[in-house]
């Protein structure tokens with residue numbers, strides 16, 4: 142039997158958090174190896190573990206996978222969170238890519254220089270309220286089903302739930318006009334696997350605060 146996936150990253154959210162969420166939602170236990178220093182990163186680079194010298198890297202099923210989207214897609218395909226046919230997969234990809242565009246802004250926000258933060262926050266609020274959230278609310282309204290695609294849980298629902306939590310941390314009223322998104326988040330949050338992940342003490346990571354950002358900068362500088 143294959144061992145648990147091993148996640149190689151630093152002890153923070155950034156690009157690895159969606160992978161943690163998706164594995165957790167799929168009910169897959171995983172291990173984490175946290176890089177703490179530049180030497181830890183160099184070691185992974187030197188031993189040839191990082192195809193493009195970058196993390197996230199996930200050891201899974203005998204592979205050392207890099208590139209966040211490739212990792213997420215593999216997990217989704219393996220654990221049946223990627224639709225039942227190529228049309229459903231195309232929708233899941235399209236929705237997930239939209240989420241990724243917003244998520245990139247949200248996850249990199251803590252790492253911006255302070256002079257750029259206000260502008261980025263305004264952009265995140267504007268794009269959430271006027272572009273991305275209305276689009277997903279419309280999808281849910283159009284078919285009246287419990288999940289975004291095919292009336293069953295997919296990676297798109299998991300990514301959206303994560304994104305809703307993280308965006309709300311930056312703007313507490315951002316979901317006020319999106320009842321179906323709130324209902325989706327509640328539904329996904331109540332799945333036993335996700336519920337467990339949302340409990341304190343899980344491998345879910347808190348907001349990347351200033352201390353964490355400083356520690357991470359030392360690894361990558």
Ligand SMILES: N[C@@H](CCC(=O)N[C@@H](CS)C(=O)NCC(=O)O)C(=O)O
Pocket residue numbers: 155156194195196197207208209210361
């Ligand atoms: N497209 C890659 C980007 C990965 C990436 O930028 N990783 C950062 C850490 S979050 C990194 O390793 N930076 C060091 C470098 O690019 O040399 C992905 O999505 O995984």
